Amino acid sequence: MTALQKKSGTFLAHSNALPKRLPKRRGNGKVGHVNRRDFLKTSMAGSASAWAISATATATTDSTLQPLPHLPSSEWDEATISQLRSALLTGRLTAAAITRHYLRRIRDLDQRGPKLNSVIELNPDAAPLAQALDRERKARGPRGPLHGIPVLIKDNIATHDKMMTTAGSLALAGSIPPADAFLVRRLRAAGAVILGKTNLSEWANFRSTHSTSAWSGRGGLTFNPYALDRNPSGSSSGSGAAVSANLCAVAVGTETDGSITSPASYNGLVGIKPTLGLVSRSGIIPIAHSQDTAGPMARTVVDAAILLGCMAGPDADDPATAAAAGKMAPDYTAFLDVAALRGARIGVARKYFGILPAVDKLMEEAIAAMKSHGALISDPADLPSHGKFGDGEDEVLLSEFKEDLNKYLTWLGPSAPVRSLAEIIDFNERNKAREMPWFGQELFLKAQAKGPLTEPSYLKALAGNHRLARDEGIDAVMDRLQLDAIIAPTTGPAQRTDLLWGDRDTGGCTTPAAIAGYPHITVPMGLVDGLPVGLSFFGRAWSEPKLLGLAFAYERMAQGRQPPRFLASLPG
Numbered sequence: 001m002t003a004l005q006k007k008s009g010t011f012l013a014h015s016n017a018l019p020k021r022l023p024k025r026r027g028n029g030k031v032g033h034v035n036r037r038d039f040l041k042t043s044m045a046g047s048a049s050a051w052a053i054s055a056t057a058t059a060t061t062d063s064t065l066q067p068l069p070h071l072p073s074s075e076w077d078e079a080t081i082s083q084l085r086s087a088l089l090t091g092r093l094t095a096a097a098i099t100r101h102y103l104r105r106i107r108d109l110d111q112r113g114p115k116l117n118s119v120i121e122l123n124p125d126a127a128p129l130a131q132a133l134d135r136e137r138k139a140r141g142p143r144g145p146l147h148g149i150p151v152l153i154k155d156n157i158a159t160h161d162k163m164m165t166t167a168g169s170l171a172l173a174g175s176i177p178p179a180d181a182f183l184v185r186r187l188r189a190a191g192a193v194i195l196g197k198t199n200l201s202e203w204a205n206f207r208s209t210h211s212t213s214a215w216s217g218r219g220g221l222t223f224n225p226y227a228l229d230r231n232p233s234g235s236s237s238g239s240g241a242a243v244s245a246n247l248c249a250v251a252v253g254t255e256t257d258g259s260i261t262s263p264a265s266y267n268g269l270v271g272i273k274p275t276l277g278l279v280s281r282s283g284i285i286p287i288a289h290s291q292d293t294a295g296p297m298a299r300t301v302v303d304a305a306i307l308l309g310c311m312a313g314p315d316a317d318d319p320a321t322a323a324a325a326g327k328m329a330p331d332y333t334a335f336l337d338v339a340a341l342r343g344a345r346i347g348v349a350r351k352y353f354g355i356l357p358a359v360d361k362l363m364e365e366a367i368a369a370m371k372s373h374g375a376l377i378s379d380p381a382d383l384p385s386h387g388k389f390g391d392g393e394d395e396v397l398l399s400e401f402k403e404d405l406n407k408y409l410t411w412l413g414p415s416a417p418v419r420s421l422a423e424i425i426d427f428n429e430r431n432k433a434r435e436m437p438w439f440g441q442e443l444f445l446k447a448q449a450k451g452p453l454t455e456p457s458y459l460k461a462l463a464g465n466h467r468l469a470r471d472e473g474i475d476a477v478m479d480r481l482q483l484d485a486i487i488a489p490t491t492g493p494a495q496r497t498d499l500l501w502g503d504r505d506t507g508g509c510t511t512p513a514a515i516a517g518y519p520h521i522t523v524p525m526g527l528v529d530g531l532p533v534g535l536s537f538f539g540r541a542w543s544e545p546k547l548l549g550l551a552f553a554y555e556r557m558a559q560g561r562q563p564p565r566f567l568a569s570l571p572g
Helices: 003-008 036-059 081-090 095-111 126-140 182-189 237-244 261-266 301-311 319-324 357-372 392-412 421-430 442-448 456-481 510-516 544-558
Strands: 119-122 150-154 193-198 250-255 270-273 293-298 345-348 376-378 485-489 520-528 531-538
Touching: 081 095, 081 301, 095 119, 095 126, 095 150, 095 193, 119 237, 126 193, 150 182, 150 237, 182 193, 182 301, 193 237, 237 250, 237 261, 237 293, 250 261, 250 301, 261 270, 261 520, 261 531, 270 301, 270 510, 270 544, 293 301, 301 520, 301 544, 345 357, 345 456, 357 376, 357 485, 357 520, 357 531, 357 544, 392 421, 392 442, 392 456, 421 442, 456 485, 456 510, 485 544, 510 520, 510 531, 520 544, 531 544
Parallel strands: 150 193, 150 250, 345 376, 345 485
Antiparallel strands: 119 193, 250 293, 270 293, 270 520, 485 531, 520 531
């Protein structure tokens, strides 16, 4: 999600007059390796079905508070990477058995039962890959920390296999990138089983000012596993819902502004938006190079730290990773310390309070608990630039989007279904019934009208953003109060999905760290009326070790994650 959508509503309030805005950045069709023409034919019927389900979810007034019947359960629900690795080491489980377990759970919960619709495409080679990893373990031992662990990745991250990479758009149906994204190569090298691709807010929620998170033309609508009438947030909607519902061990999301941390909060997860450059962006369908990054989504801080270590690494194709030289850690679990809060100086960004009294209550309880564990609290510790960003983020994202997307489409080569943003705009116009039944492409049109990145308006906005987010923002308050981290509520609880009016603004603290390119970690804080809310830790560039230690200590103390119950709906 981005500022443009926040204003306009990747979280929109109901109104008779729709406000101007840009969405949060970063369906049910489970499809195999098919050609683009066949896929487009079948997706028309599939998408129509998904839209019908979506409309029902939007209009529902039922308040069924009982879990849906016949939900499958397993002793491996909520299993951590460490638990799975232990079972693999002792021979109690094999990678093939773990993969079969998650594939069955996807069948039972994602494709049937509650029909979360979080997985847009399964990897037809997942089972053979798992079997090969079992043979490799037996012959040579594990190749890395994720050997045999199933991972789902967002459908804007390139894989060179039998799966498509489409950002949820029918315009890229059939697109098989020429190579894996760098982070995917890192995951494979660590031994991960790439289980499939997750649905997302189409184009990482950067198409319309009135979009609905978790919907894509290709994939339809993803549902929140805590209550099916609630939105899982975006744009990493499918990754968030899938991890929360135990459809995989961990997943990868991407964020430009809030697209990892917001769905992590909505789905009761740990989410990490790393410092810009810690994880390579090459091979990821972009929004804007000055803010884009991929990051882990997991049920525990330990799992998120393991995944981050496997994803991070220098990449010659992404110049931003050069800045991370000497700052990357091969194993981020080394920084996890249950006593990390003792003596830590933590600032409270109180101007982000006021979302709901119940969220504020959880924050006050968290602050009191941190104090009781030895943290030194500075309250308030508000950013001097709070509320001063204006339209600067919008200007930067719109300007960078056209250039960055056109570069990605060029990288796809001659087999690319479309070659430019202009061609995508034309495709959407010609396929309105499937691509634009609920909202349009206002952001695409604005981006197409932007000039080159030498334009003074862009350069001024970029410099101003960095000054406000860094020098007069996070760095300023941390220098003045000598802080180790800043905390705030990540966002409010999940709102009802509304395809007619779009997203509603539930507040949140994602923008400063997103614009600065600084790290941001969210951890489950508790439930508000049965829906999860997260506590955010953010700080200076490359402070992942410090933030992870604090997040881990808080998680162990608070035990805020509660698994979803797949309720049909909630009142209110």
